[in-house]
Amino acid sequence: MKVKVRYFALFREQTGVASELVDWPGGTAAELFQEMTGKHATLMPEAAALVAVNDEMAGWETSLAEGDEILFFPPVAGG
């Protein structure tokens, strides 16, 4: 299953990429995050991060579908 993953702020600096196409067996957002944490070895624990799917905030238990765009957000700090 192919999805697009985008990284922001610290995550973009840690992974060295703003986005990447990932081909994986499928699963939840949390499972994809684990997969990417393994690949890049530097992402923080998911409890501290946020995830959005197709431009809507989502829970880590969200099941991903072919073609989804998954956004991994480090802790936000607006204001």
Added chain:
Amino acid sequence: MKVKVRYFALFREQTGVASELVDWPGGTAAELFQEMTGKHATLMPEAAALVAVNDEMAGWETSLAEGDEILFFPPVAGG
């Protein structure tokens, strides 16, 4: 005992005077207010009003002295 009494806002309109010199036997601010209420017949109950003596807010039980300037304030409404 001579004191000066000043009236503000509604009180000035009710009494028709901004200030007056009062010669009376002496007593508390509350007693003076009663006296003036009797004289002008139109002041509201003291519970709704405020009193200041010589440019400091004061309690109704304050004993007045010769030459004091007593300010009677209707309910305030700043802001």
Added chain:
Amino acid sequence: MKFAVSDVSIDPVAARRSVADNSCGALVVFEGWIRNHNEGQAVERLEYEVYRPLAEKEGARIIDEASERFGISNAMCIHREGLLELSDIAVIVCVTSAHRSEAFAACRYIIDELKNRLPIWKKEHYVSGISEWVNCQHCAAAG
């Protein structure tokens, strides 16, 4: 000048500037405006009477209390006197602090205390032609 009574229009830009300081991360401003209605009556204009000697002393005291209580950086307030038209600024309070919680709390404290404690009276002139001292009609009726 922490607290002032003014008989001319309040300049909100100058007020804001007077509390700025680059150790502050938060500014909270309250402005009270003359609105076109009060308790069901259409308001045309409004008149503030201020007993300045005591208002100035008590206003400065309230700002000092807020500074001590909330540990803010700067605070100021200007209250109008005289005749005001719709949309005029009747009062402005500006507070700065390192973080926002203190600035919100102090700004709220200052405006609440000012309204309760300052010798200021407001006479509303209604579109109907009637005018009335605010907060006085009920007490007067009871008296």
Added chain:
Amino acid sequence: MKFAVSDVSIDPVAARRSVADNSCGALVVFEGWIRNHNEGQAVERLEYEVYRPLAEKEGARIIDEASERFGISNAMCIHREGLLELSDIAVIVCVTSAHRSEAFAACRYIIDELKNRLPIWKKEHYVSGISEWVNCQHCAAAG
């Protein structure tokens, strides 16, 4: 325009004007400024990264929530993105309502929710030459 992200300086006068309306008796404004220190470090400048598509949607939602919850008249917010210098305005929230309680509560609600919910990240550049993503260093260390 209830919520906007801006890559140029925020004009507080225009922001204030955009919520004015003569049925309102109260204006509450919050401004977040770039201050010269954070957690013991001397700050030189600061960078905001904003993911606009989601920030704009979520920002507008927060303002709608505040309007429904507190029954205010008008509310608006602008958040900066890009590089900011000391004393620059990072965010402004303006709220008007008939009475002050709702305006204070709604303004506080909006800034609190914005800080928690919007996809916005802040990188602080310190005088020491170091720079750091705010709120990330502890989590990164734990990871």
